[in-house]
Amino acid sequence: MTYIPKPKLHHPSLPKNKLGFTHRDYEGSVSTLCAGCGHDSISAAIIQACYELDLPPHRIAKLSGIGCSSKTPDYFLGNSHGFNSVHGRMPSVLTGANLANKDLIYLGVSGDGDSASIGFGQFAHSIRRGVNMVYVVENNGVYGLTKGQFSATSDKGSKSKYGALNNDSAIDMIGIALQLGATFVARGFSGDKDQLVPLIKAAMNHHGAAFIDCISPCVAFNNHAGSTKSFDYVREHNETVNRLDVMVDHEPITADYAPGTVELVTQHDGSVLRLRKIAAHYDPSDRIAVMNYLQERAAAGEIVTGLLYVDPEGQDLHDYLNTVDKPLNELGTADLVPGNAALAKLNESLR
Amino acid sequence: MTYIPKPKLHHPSLPKNKLGFTHRDYEGSVSTLCAGCGHDSISAAIIQACYELDLPPHRIAKLSGIGCSSKTPDYFLGNSHGFNSVHGRMPSVLTGANLANKDLIYLGVSGDGDSASIGFGQFAHSIRRGVNMVYVVENNGVYGLTKGQFSATSDKGSKSKYGALNNDSAIDMIGIALQLGATFVARGFSGDKDQLVPLIKAAMNHHGAAFIDCISPCVAFNNHAGSTKSFDYVREHNETVNRLDVMVDHEPITADYAPGTVELVTQHDGSVLRLRKIAAHYDPSDRIAVMNYLQERAAAGEIVTGLLYVDPEGQDLHDYLNTVDKPLNELGTADLVPGNAALAKLNESLR
Amino acid sequence: MSKPLEAVNDFVVKFANVNGSGSASANELFARSILRMGVPVASRNIFPSNIQGLPTWYEVRVSEAGHLGRRGGVDLMVAMNPQTWNADIGEIEPGGYLFYDSTKPIPPSKFRDDINVVGVPLTAIVNKEFSDPRQRQLFKNIIYVGALAALLNMDVATIETLISEQFQGKDKLIAPNVKALHMGIDYAKQNLAPLGIRVRKADAVGNRVFIDGNSAAALGAVYGGATVCAWYPITPSTALAEAFMKYCRRYRMDKETGKAKFAIVQGEDELASIGIVLGAAWNGARAFTCTSGPGVSLMTEFVGLGYYAEIPAVIMDVQRGGPSTGMPTRTQQADLIGAAYASHGDTKHPMLFPEDPGECFEMGALAFDMADRLQTPIFLMLDLDIGMNDWLTKPFQWDDSKQIDRGKVLNYEDLQSGKELQRYTDLDGDGIGFRTYPGTHPTKGSYFTRGSSHDRLAKYSENGPVYVENVQRLLRKFETAKKMIPAPVRRDAKAKTKYGVLYFGSTSPSMHEALGVLEEQGVHLNAMRLRGFPFSDDVINFVLEHEQVFFIEQNRDAQCRTLLVTESNLDPARIVPVLHYDGTPITARFIIDKISALLKARNVAPLREVAGRA
Amino acid sequence: MSKPLEAVNDFVVKFANVNGSGSASANELFARSILRMGVPVASRNIFPSNIQGLPTWYEVRVSEAGHLGRRGGVDLMVAMNPQTWNADIGEIEPGGYLFYDSTKPIPPSKFRDDINVVGVPLTAIVNKEFSDPRQRQLFKNIIYVGALAALLNMDVATIETLISEQFQGKDKLIAPNVKALHMGIDYAKQNLAPLGIRVRKADAVGNRVFIDGNSAAALGAVYGGATVCAWYPITPSTALAEAFMKYCRRYRMDKETGKAKFAIVQGEDELASIGIVLGAAWNGARAFTCTSGPGVSLMTEFVGLGYYAEIPAVIMDVQRGGPSTGMPTRTQQADLIGAAYASHGDTKHPMLFPEDPGECFEMGALAFDMADRLQTPIFLMLDLDIGMNDWLTKPFQWDDSKQIDRGKVLNYEDLQSGKELQRYTDLDGDGIGFRTYPGTHPTKGSYFTRGSSHDRLAKYSENGPVYVENVQRLLRKFETAKKMIPAPVRRDAKAKTKYGVLYFGSTSPSMHEALGVLEEQGVHLNAMRLRGFPFSDDVINFVLEHEQVFFIEQNRDAQCRTLLVTESNLDPARIVPVLHYDGTPITARFIIDKISALLKARNVAPLREVAGRA
Ligand SMILES: Cc1ncc(C[n+]2csc(CCOP(=O)(O)OP(=O)(O)O)c2C)c(N)n1
Ligand SMILES: Cc1ncc(C[n+]2csc(CCOP(=O)(O)OP(=O)(O)O)c2C)c(N)n1
Ligand code: SF4
Ligand code: SF4
Numbered sequence A, B: 001m002t003y004i005p006k007p008k009l010h011h012p013s014l015p016k017n018k019l020g021f022t023h024r025d026y027e028g029s030v031s032t033l034c035a036g037c038g039h040d041s042i043s044a045a046i047i048q049a050c051y052e053l054d055l056p057p058h059r060i061a062k063l064s065g066i067g068c069s070s071k072t073p074d075y076f077l078g079n080s081h082g083f084n085s086v087h088g089r090m091p092s093v094l095t096g097a098n099l100a101n102k103d104l105i106y107l108g109v110s111g112d113g114d115s116a117s118i119g120f121g122q123f124a125h126s127i128r129r130g131v132n133m134v135y136v137v138e139n140n141g142v143y144g145l146t147k148g149q150f151s152a153t154s155d156k157g158s159k160s161k162y163g164a165l166n167n168d169s170a171i172d173m174i175g176i177a178l179q180l181g182a183t184f185v186a187r188g189f190s191g192d193k194d195q196l197v198p199l200i201k202a203a204m205n206h207h208g209a210a211f212i213d214c215i216s217p218c219v220a221f222n223n224h225a226g227s228t229k230s231f232d233y234v235r236e237h238n239e240t241v242n243r244l245d246v247m248v249d250h251e252p253i254t255a256d257y258a259p260g261t262v263e264l265v266t267q268h269d270g271s272v273l274r275l276r277k278i279a280a281h282y283d284p285s286d287r288i289a290v291m292n293y294l295q296e297r298a299a300a301g302e303i304v305t306g307l308l309y310v311d312p313e314g315q316d317l318h319d320y321l322n323t324v325d326k327p328l329n330e331l332g333t334a335d336l337v338p339g340n341a342a343l344a345k346l347n348e349s350l351r
Numbered sequence C, D: 001m002s003k004p005l006e007a008v009n010d011f012v013v014k015f016a017n018v019n020g021s022g023s024a025s026a027n028e029l030f031a032r033s034i035l036r037m038g039v040p041v042a043s044r045n046i047f048p049s050n051i052q053g054l055p056t057w058y059e060v061r062v063s064e065a066g067h068l069g070r071r072g073g074v075d076l077m078v079a080m081n082p083q084t085w086n087a088d089i090g091e092i093e094p095g096g097y098l099f100y101d102s103t104k105p106i107p108p109s110k111f112r113d114d115i116n117v118v119g120v121p122l123t124a125i126v127n128k129e130f131s132d133p134r135q136r137q138l139f140k141n142i143i144y145v146g147a148l149a150a151l152l153n154m155d156v157a158t159i160e161t162l163i164s165e166q167f168q169g170k171d172k173l174i175a176p177n178v179k180a181l182h183m184g185i186d187y188a189k190q191n192l193a194p195l196g197i198r199v200r201k202a203d204a205v206g207n208r209v210f211i212d213g214n215s216a217a218a219l220g221a222v223y224g225g226a227t228v229c230a231w232y233p234i235t236p237s238t239a240l241a242e243a244f245m246k247y248c249r250r251y252r253m254d255k256e257t258g259k260a261k262f263a264i265v266q267g268e269d270e271l272a273s274i275g276i277v278l279g280a281a282w283n284g285a286r287a288f289t290c291t292s293g294p295g296v297s298l299m300t301e302f303v304g305l306g307y308y309a310e311i312p313a314v315i316m317d318v319q320r321g322g323p324s325t326g327m328p329t330r331t332q333q334a335d336l337i338g339a340a341y342a343s344h345g346d347t348k349h350p351m352l353f354p355e356d357p358g359e360c361f362e363m364g365a366l367a368f369d370m371a372d373r374l375q376t377p378i379f380l381m382l383d384l385d386i387g388m389n390d391w392l393t394k395p396f397q398w399d400d401s402k403q404i405d406r407g408k409v410l411n412y413e414d415l416q417s418g419k420e421l422q423r424y425t426d427l428d429g430d431g432i433g434f435r436t437y438p439g440t441h442p443t444k445g446s447y448f449t450r451g452s453s454h455d456r457l458a459k460y461s462e463n464g465p466v467y468v469e470n471v472q473r474l475l476r477k478f479e480t481a482k483k484m485i486p487a488p489v490r491r492d493a494k495a496k497t498k499y500g501v502l503y504f505g506s507t508s509p510s511m512h513e514a515l516g517v518l519e520e521q522g523v524h525l526n527a528m529r530l531r532g533f534p535f536s537d538d539v540i541n542f543v544l545e546h547e548q549v550f551f552i553e554q555n556r557d558a559q560c561r562t563l564l565v566t567e568s569n570l571d572p573a574r575i576v577p578v579l580h581y582d583g584t585p586i587t588a589r590f591i592i593d594k595i596s597a598l599l600k601a602r603n604v605a606p607l608r609e610v611a612g613r614a
């Protein structure tokens, strides 16, 4: 990593997206993570996804907890508001932010310690509520920032650098998210950007709670042989069930595919997900079958990646609460204060 | 309920168990719960189970959080130490108690709000750690003590007495316990004592984390038509997969059964569980199949009860930590304090 | 047999019932009827932490003089609960009255011979007319109201009106209730003589309203423009959130679309609730949570984030008896230090102290302006006595010209016109920087919010001087807060005096009553009621003006006195704690006794010890 | 070019490195070598909250006089980090020395002309001999140690011994390290003159040991008989739990069975950690947790339970810069109020203030006796400066005749012989009742523990007088705690004086140095070091003895002063805060400047304002 801040002036030849923004307009300040940390690749994928989706950076709010992973929102989308809250509590802060303004895109970034250990409850309940968000766990199976202790996704039986043995069974966040009613569930790998970028794009277009478990090796503390969160292990055991293309402005589907190899899913917002099947019989719309399949593959030591489950008609918390279309943070005195006449009437009823 | 405390003097004709204790010796102070509350039936089942197992009352420690359910430890096992801790934190307090003395039986009593809402994280992590305990959730799908708000197991779409609508998807604690590696998982119903008592007995003989989700209707706030936690609903949709007999002192199995209708499971401590199958093909040893089956039945609105999953060879936290056989709370100065000589040596290495 | 008490419009009636027996509405009917007769009442529930079957009490103080604090002692006991019979009888003042259900004979030994016993065979009467058990239970309550009406010579028409108002909609319930009422009246008229204590029509209530503080605070939140409420049930604050929902449904549904101009979420716990509040406030909505002590403790870490990252938030703490689970259904003012200095590191948080439901409303609204203007969490400190009891309080009013004040926020136009966001820079000397809401402008004004150390422009910094400058600015901001706290209310003694008294919150009515009595006894005290924290110079000067100031609090450790001394550097020796903390509301009698005793003790013992002992 | 600094065994060397470049062990080798030469050193890490790539510093103060506090200023800067070059150069005292890697030429403009520049082509030298990049990085560090050894005239044999000790086991690493060392020595000998600052063998270290406070506190827990540790990682306390595990593995494995006489659990968070501790302590094991500010905030509710249900617990708080996430890698004493009054309701918790690793060990053990005897949570308040830096401290000692004191516990024999358990009854006037461990006796001595209000026999009670009696007993218990807190340490000035100074914890070394200097300047101060909370009468009398007492703290809000005034009723006007809180350890220079300034100001401004301003 370097310390000379990159010049922000735009080279005219830099490619621009529909909004006239260049890739740089979606970058953040320079990362302070270890060279080679998986988290930096995820930041790059987020930048890529937002650029390709032509999203106005300021319409995205990025929130996180505490950890190396939770630091990353500082390293992408420099023109977006960011909130690095407290350890394990991003989900509640994001939920509140979302209530205040239903019009922004909410990107929650967390770690496995942040979401599976201290934050397991908040993770679970934010999913249950159907908060409209993209919830990314940068899962390295270890506490990076505090130097290598176990998290709740660490492999049972693994040994920490100071000799402790992990005896707790590891939490599979995907399985939990599915049980709790997430309407979009995917697993990615920081080492496979081609797969990850479309997953993030699809999640951002999803209406409801979209959860992405992204394996993201920690080169400093959990990339050794034997770690199921190491680059090598994930590469060897990565079982991809499908590949995804996200089409937001409904280009006609020209290319034709062998029957049963492609599935088109139209999400609530009109965006179309083109699923190129790899595991022929994998059906990401059958929640129970998906859970069963994932359990079996996990038992076999395989890491299943791809868009694992999607309910394109997912509802969100605002639908449930039946809130007005105008963001709550734009309502003014006239909208909110009933006035003195109402009080006079109320007083009468209290005598 | 009555306010005249029962006379404690023992009628000579009262039946006694092997320890010479009568049923009364396992009772507690008079319940202050609502007449007809499901929780009182569970207390009765616990008393019955301990009596039948000939357990010395003082070798049991009863712990709870806060709620009507969490009050119940005051109403059974009056000769046992009890700890009514804080809301949602029974699992951590029980874990600590268990570490201090591996020789007692730890009975954790909680509610659905206590364990699925505020306590979801602690519930999950205590199960993951394989704490040797019986963890009973007295599940009424509502906050009783605070008068009828939703808990995380309340039915999605249900309406509270002050008109709030519940939009969050309900947590199935059994599914979560199975995902997190519980080695004994059962569901009971406060209205079916014959089924519940043996489940509690089996759980007490289990070595490892034993979880019992016990549906326990709240007559004050959640027993109305339409509530899946009402007496009527549970009776109508109770799908019992098996019936259980617990044999602690290895009586020879005399009676013979039609093949495939009975299964014998010998637990770590030697106790034998005789499972009389009701759902013929239900196999409580196949975790993934069990999860799959339960998901399907739940989707069909059925409440599956019985001993749902058991791993008779379950290990516990003390096995993992490799602690000495003597309870830690019995170790004295000689065991614990290395003494001055050790310090002299240490000092040398620090110069 | 000591002579029967004689009093008009000045006595205490206590109802002893069983929790869940439906007595609450009958008892409230009794209290409201007296109010409608123009006589002020103060009513208080004393209930257990359970749902059904345990003893509960409802205490009604009738006081034309307008003393609304708890008086202590009972002139008429309505003993409907066998479990508590003995204790209840014991509480009756000599010469007082006992009202009971005489259906079953009760051995004379169970009575006292210095009280007047009034038996009415309620069960017999009700069973004659009604067969359904639930009806029997409910109407038995109405029957005793009727009997009391006759005995206390209350206006029957008024009671009937109230009954018909109460059952508007369910009109067919009106007749049987009125009937039950008259069954009681008739029995009393035919068999009993009126009591020495009596209600007489008066005009002492004025236009005041009768409401609980939780509802009033919730109404304040509606008028304060709160749009997001995240909460977790806990006694005694639960009703506050429920009332907010009720008022929002009434006042905040969009006429055309029928959609909600509010979002209420029951969090999974208090950590989630405050997290949701901070997230919503960060994103520009007015947000609050309501809780009690245990919840405040769980919010501690997040409150520190709100302080340091400077995020507006309103926390309504309906205080109950502590510590830990403590006495969930009893009242105390014991979360003051916990709230004022909540969280690790150097932190301070403004608090507001409403004295009654009227101020719960005003301060409930004010808290949101303060939070936005100060960009920090604000605590509204209620207690169970104010929160869960109906109080007679001044009618609600609102100045319709008032506009919501969002504090220092840069909007699109500001940024577009070149105003630069310097998030944590003190441009105005008040310690407060400007903020922006997320999504305001495509290229200008975004910033990164964090709980870690940061510089004037919100960038991460571990630099010592940068840190010091920032936290010193927070002290200036706290100075600014002083100016926003409602000024303390002073009432001077009739005669010049070297003694003063400080008090706050639900202590007010008892304090005012005590001041009157003491004045009559020739004990002159200048009094000052604190309305919030931090304290203005008026408070400090008040203490300096007096040789000796008594500080009345409803906690064990003189917590508010600690805050005063800490923030003011006043000599604690001049501030003598007077502490009531058994979980019942403080009474005038207690204050009078303590202060009198202290004034005596003063001349013998050095102050420090007095303070120590108190 | 101002004249080069001349000093023997009295100077400050600062190493500027990049996080994760392996410089730590080389720098420690440098410090230890000087120690082995009999010259005291104090070393401090200044590091960022990240894992790799950001700037870090290692400061070594060499002081034969034995001043172990941070001095401030740098006499010799070893500038190995280009990122921070300018700032690092800026810190050098006029006439001081700059040591740098001269392989790449650096423009003269980048230097200062009032310092002495010493260039050694480290990269060139190391690259000539080594090709593997990792080796190059590591040995470059050893080479500069060699060069410094020559320049400062250090004893080479000593360094070689340390190297061979360090690599015991991995013996083949010894040769290349020694070789690298000599490459540095040789280059310096051949090309450079020794500096004006020098190390000379002395005998000023004595038998002291060099260790960090986290390790020492962990060792204290082992000797205190702790068997259960539940913790959650957080800087700067993580190393404490890791050290406890290390020492338990060394001292607590059963010889025969190889099984563990301890249980260490990494909780899922701090709520779980303290919950596990309370559960274990309730069940008769000695248990503790270690954390820092944010963790203490999360434990708040549980601490209140421990206080009210009276459960022993030890909480080791290694304080860092607050509020909120604050400055995780900087030091402060700013959790005092948060810990002392943790939780809602009326609560108070004893605290211990170790001044160095030696006391971390003693108090680390003592805390467990106190917790058991007082049956309440005890806080051991370390800070990052003590916890994470190696300090020279008195050797560890233990009285082998000492037996663990479990406090008031009834065992089987007691109960059998008819002793009755009255859990919360004050039989001895010390406010402490007897308890039993679960499972003690089949029919006697069981009780129900709860956080709700209870009577003398642990039964639930909502009765006011019962509640009051119970919480007043807790105040008596707090009085008992005073007697258990180690007595304050007093050192009087050479001359009689009306000025005093209070201090505690890691402030000690700088305070002692400052006292010496002030004494020389004719400023006489009686000093008292507080070793814990609550404060004994000695402390109060000390304040009363003096017209003016300065209270030195490392926080913004004078938190310890607040505790003192609150608990003692002393007039705060006589206690003047002297506050250092930029996250760096306090220095003697700072204390001297502040106190001198305050003494001047005293004569012009009234005290209250001084206090206000300070
Ligand atoms: C309340 C609290 N407890 C502990 C910490 C210390 N802490 C900071 S990050 C972290 C764990 C981070 O692990 P993870 O979420 O997996 O992120 P990673 O660094 O691995 O990306 C911990 C324990 C904290 N900041 N706050
Ligand atoms: C920290 C905290 N928050 C809130 C409460 C209030 N409270 C007491 S019991 C309870 C819910 C109990 O529900 P559940 O666990 O389902 O028990 P039930 O009464 O239904 O048996 C709540 C919210 C509390 N005691 N402590
Ligand atoms: S420690 Fe691990 S997670 Fe943290 S930055 Fe380094 S590699 Fe990434
Ligand atoms: S409220 Fe419900 S849960 Fe509580 S005691 Fe009554 S019936 Fe049982």
Ligand SMILES: [Mg+2]
Binding pocket: A111, A112, A113, A138, A139, A140, A141, A142, A143, A144, A151
């Ligand atoms: Mg991680």
Ligand SMILES: [Mg+2]
Binding pocket: B111, B112, B113, B138, B139, B140, B141, B142, B143, B144, B151
């Ligand atoms: Mg419940």
